[in-house]
Amino acid sequence: xxLSIVVALGxxxxxxxxxxxxxxxxxxxxxxxxxxxxxxxVEAGKLAKSKGSNKxxxxxxxxxxxxxxxxxxxxxxxxxxxxxxxxxNATSKGIKEGGDKNLANLKGLSGAAFDxxxxxxxxxxxxxxxxxxxxxxxxxxxxxxxxALLVKVRPAFEAHLAHAKQVQGSLGTM
Amino acid sequence: MRALAILLLAxxxxxxxxxxxTPKTVAIDGTTYQPSTLTVKVGDAVTWQNKDPFPHTVxxxxxxxxxxxxxxxxxxxYTATKRGEFSYTCSLHPTMKATLRxx
Numbered sequence: 001x002x003l004s005i006v007v008a009l010g011x012x013x014x015x016x017x018x019x020x021x022x023x024x025x026x027x028x029x030x031x032x033x034x035x036x037x038x039x040x041x042v043e044a045g046k047l048a049k050s051k052g053s054n055k056x057x058x059x060x061x062x063x064x065x066x067x068x069x070x071x072x073x074x075x076x077x078x079x080x081x082x083x084x085x086x087x088x089n090a091t092s093k094g095i096k097e098g099g100d101k102n103l104a105n106l107k108g109l110s111g112a113a114f115d116x117x118x119x120x121x122x123x124x125x126x127x128x129x130x131x132x133x134x135x136x137x138x139x140x141x142x143x144x145x146x147x148a149l150l151v152k153v154r155p156a157f158e159a160h161l162a163h164a165k166q167v168q169g170s171l172g173t174m
Numbered sequence: 175m176r177a178l179a180i181l182l183l184a185x186x187x188x189x190x191x192x193x194x195x196t197p198k199t200v201a202i203d204g205t206t207y208q209p210s211t212l213t214v215k216v217g218d219a220v221t222w223q224n225k226d227p228f229p230h231t232v233x234x235x236x237x238x239x240x241x242x243x244x245x246x247x248x249x250x251x252y253t254a255t256k257r258g259e260f261s262y263t264c265s266l267h268p269t270m271k272a273t274l275r276x277x
């Protein structure tokens with residue numbers, strides 16, 4: 001259940017559907033997906049910052065809150081400037097539902113089990129977000145500035161994935 | 175008149191030369207350092223400008239400097255004090271790597 005965000009995003013990538021989805025997706029839909037994807041990671045980060053038991057987990061969670069809040073602030077400013085109104089869609093709804101399920105799952109855990117579930121989800125989540133950014137969101141964005149923002153923030157998701165894997169590995173050795 | 179013309183030419187050349195000072199600035203943009211290698215001289219001040227919407231650091235174990243967190247839109251200045259080639263990274267985003275060469 002905790003991987004439902006991943007499933008929601010993953011559904012974007014079904015081959016050969018991904019190509020046509022990238023062509024059909026609209027900028028308002030992309031805006032909603034970006035905002036929701038950042039929000040759910042901020043919410044998971046807030047829970048992990050307070051409930052995590054490991055120092056590295058708490059530091060990672062705090063960074064996710066800061067980085068994803070920053071990306072959403074910039075995305076919000078851009079969509080306001082472009083007068084794009086984020087439009088909810090099956091993918092953004094799926095991400096939100098997945099985020100809620102992840103939180104519910106994490107709330108039932110504590111200690112090392114919580115840390116592991118949180119970081120495992122972060123690894124899978126960032127990998128799937130990266131795939132969606134590469135295969136659907138960047139190719140699908142019509143507005144140049146929206147596309148440029150996605151290109152600009154992409155390496156941060158890559159850095160988060162590497163960082164999450166590093167933290168995941170360090171938990172495994174404890 | 176001719177002397178004046180030469181003087182004006184000389185002044186213009188000097189002004190143009192002054193404008194050509196290479197800026198010792200590294201942009202932090204898109205979770206990368208640009209340029210990824212910067213060469214400066216001992217005593218030069220280098221500024222890192224964070225153009226991303228979240229914090230980064232400029233951290234070098236080799237050179238012994240650490241900016242700590244540079245907030246979105248802020249910058250950090252470091253004066254190069256010793257010669258060498260120093261790799262640095264962002265302690266928050268370990269995929270970011272660059273080099274400061276001090277001659």
